[in-house]
Amino acid sequence: MLDKFPLKTLEEIAARVGTPVYVYSADVLLRQVRAYRRAFPEALICYAMKANPSGGVCRLLARSGLGADVVSGGELFRALRAGFPPGRIVFSGVGKTREELDFALAKKVLLINVESAQELEALEAVARRRGVMARVSVRINPDIDPRTHKFISTGKSGSKFGVSFSEAEVLFRRAAASSYLFPSGAHIHLGSQIHSAGPYAQAARAMAAFVRRLASAGIKLSYVDMGGGWGAREGAEMAPPAALARALAPAASLPGTRLIIEPGRSIAAPAGLLLTRVLYMKKSGRKDFLVADAAMNDLVRPAFYGSRHPIVPLRPRAAPAGSFAVVGPVCETGDFIGTDVAMRRPEPGDLLAVMSAGAYGMSMSSNYNSRPRAAEVLVTGRAWKVVRRRESRLDLVRQEC
Numbered sequence: 558m559l560d561k562f563p564l565k566t567l568e569e570i571a572a573r574v575g576t577p578v579y580v581y582s583a584d585v586l587l588r589q590v591r592a593y594r595r596a597f598p599e600a601l602i603c604y605a606m607k608a609n610p611s612g613g614v615c616r617l618l619a620r621s622g623l624g625a626d627v628v629s630g631g632e633l634f635r636a637l638r639a640g641f642p643p644g645r646i647v648f649s650g651v652g653k654t655r656e657e658l659d660f661a662l663a664k665k666v667l668l669i670n671v672e673s674a675q676e677l678e679a680l681e682a683v684a685r686r687r688g689v690m691a692r693v694s695v696r697i698n699p700d701i702d703p704r705t706h707k708f709i710s711t712g713k714s715g716s717k718f719g720v721s722f723s724e725a726e727v728l729f730r731r732a733a734a735s736s737y738l739f740p741s742g743a744h745i746h747l748g749s750q751i752h753s754a755g756p757y758a759q760a761a762r763a764m765a766a767f768v769r770r771l772a773s774a775g776i777k778l779s780y781v782d783m784g785g786g787w788g789a790r791e792g793a794e795m796a797p798p799a800a801l802a803r804a805l806a807p808a809a810s811l812p813g814t815r816l817i818i819e820p821g822r823s824i825a826a827p828a829g830l831l832l833t834r835v836l837y838m839k840k841s842g843r844k845d846f847l848v849a850d851a852a853m854n855d856l857v858r859p860a861f862y863g864s865r866h867p868i869v870p871l872r873p874r875a876a877p878a879g880s881f882a883v884v885g886p887v888c889e890t891g892d893f894i895g896t897d898v899a900m901r902r903p904e905p906g907d908l909l910a911v912m913s914a915g916a917y918g919m920s921m922s923s924n925y926n927s928r929p930r931a932a933e934v935l936v937t938g939r940a941w942k943v944v945r946r947r948e949s950r951l952d953l954v955r956q957e958c
Contacts, residue, residue, distance in 0.1 A: 577851035585828035605821025613944025615639035694742030746784025829915020852885025
């Protein structure tokens with residue numbers, strides 16, 4: 558797993574930048590992009606920025622020709638700053654404010670995905686005030702179980718996302734009758750960490766039938782957006798996206814429309830790791846604890862989702878193997894990076910790599926316990942550069958009055 562990163566480069570980064578630090582591989586990021594391009598040569602691939610909005614990562618992906626999927630005005634600002642063209646940006650999210658809608662219209666993004674009748678009304682009002690036509694897409698909740706963690710399942714009835722097919726049809730008819738709304742796309746996003754193509758195939762068939770029904774009523778869409786969520790297991794390669802492409806074929810083959818997909822985690826997760834240094838070793842009852850300088854504020858996924866990221870010493874010692882709880886300094890029992898982690902016993906000062914941490918690591922990090930957030934480094938070959946400096950203690954209070 559560490560062969561994606563030169564060992565001496567990681568040690569140099571830790572020595573010069575400090576730990577904890579997120580390290581991303583440009584080579585792996587672009588390898589993931591190429592895999593999607595091979596599977597979807599005609600689709601618009603919009604990187605889901607919520608996975609990792611780091612400027613260094615996003616600039617690289619924008620230069621590679623990807624579009625962006627954003628879910629807030631802040632992400633839209635980041636996407637534009639990173640160089641994603643507005644015509645390749647899709648704005649999603651269940652709670653967009655009128656200010657955010659106005660910002661999106663001002664920047665002329667490709668599509669705005671609305672998720673409720675009231676949001677459609679708000680978008681129409683903002684477009685009327687601007688005197689422009691808003692290119693609107695409707696997010697549909699197809700009531701399909703993606704068989705993933707309940708916190709990242711978004712396509713099942715009862716979740717906050719999207720509207721039913723019947724309500725979507727009402728919204729499209731309303732948009733078609735408006736002087737300020739132009740119905741341009743339909744959107745489905747089932748969730749994240751989906752490891753089977755079955756739910757996608759079911760969604761694609763339902764979407765294709767719905768788009769054909771709209772066309773028969775005179776509402777012809779230009780885009781069919783099937784979202785993202787293709788799985789990338791911790792410590793494993795992404796499943797071949799060719800299987801996803803086959804599943805989405807019914808939606809991709811609709812005449813007069815272009816497919817949009819929105820991968821995020823599957824691009825970024827395998828490309829990143831979190832470097833942390835061992836502080837102390839201790840024992841409590843029968844459990845061996847390894848206290849590191851990375852904590853749940855740096856990587857919350859293990860505590861929040863129960864994810865199990867492989868944790869490996871950069872230079873394993875010739876010591877007996879053991880099973881360790883890898884924990885951080887945060888004052889919570891739930892502060893752990895890994896439980897029952899098998900490795901040769903390290904010593905204080907040793908470096909550990911938390912693998913598959915390129916997605917939803919830094920983007921979900923916080924200042925809990927008043928801990929400055931980690932630095933970020935982008936590695937290209939054997940060269941590397943800091944793309945986000947480590948926060949200082951002064952940064953913690955800089956916005957306070």
